[in-house]
């Protein structure tokens with residue numbers, strides 16, 4: 001069965017989904033996106049993702065083409081049509097199609113594209129073994145809180161990580177880690193506190209990060225929302241990352257140096273477990 005995608009109001013086979021040449025997403029990277037994890041056919045933390053989408057759209061002044069209820073129904077439909085159990089839903093909204101000109105077009109309609117990617121999240125080998133990260137300079141713009149589809153800096157950072165034998169890049173600004181190329185970055189201090197950079201324009205407000213902070217509070221794990229340096233990360237007791245498509249992943253090496261004994265640590269494993277419980281029983285976790 002061909003993958004069914006959504007484009008501008010229609011569900012259709014991927015091969016038939018065509019975006020016009022003059023789409024501003026293609027020409028300028030003029031658009032925003034969201035990515036949501038799916039487990040047992042359910043979307044995880046969907047309300048928070050839709051809220052972030054609304055905020056991204058409003059910050060770049062692209063009109064939101066759908067209400068929250070309409071988005072939810074389209075998402076449910078694409079999951080159903082693809083028989084999706086576990087993986088990821090991606091969707092993006094661009095400013096639409098117009099002759100190339102920097103100014104906002106007068107009457108363009110936003111282009112809406114949505115697709116699914118099946119992926120093992122719960123039993124991913126990376127979750128068992130942990131992953132390696134390397135640090136690279138954060139070359140992005142100053143509004144990283146907006147989930148823009150302009151991802152050239154992240155593409156280059158993650159490719160550099162891959163070429164160095166790692167699975168993720170940790171981006172560094174003035175000696176401090178901002179976040180991962182496509183994930184939020186955490187360390188655990190030798191005294192057992194989780195450290196994560198506070199929200200600002202410097203990082204994306206990760207939805208998995210938000211749930212993780214709530215779960216760590218409920219689990220009685222100490223938390224420090226502050227910046228941390230690369231050197232502090234080298235000396236950390238544990239390190240991990242969070243994202244909608246991975247949940248919680250242990251980081252066991254940074255720039256080729258093992259984190260502590262180079263194995264996933266107990267706090268990371270506990271938080272992954274708590275997150276999996278929440279994702280598997282969303283009704284119970286709802287406040």
Ligand code: PMP
Pocket residue numbers: 035179180181182183184204205206207208209242243244245
């Ligand atoms: N930071 C960046 C730069 C990202 O691209 C992502 C993933 N979209 C995240 C953090 C994690 O955010 P979330 O938990 O909402 O997937």
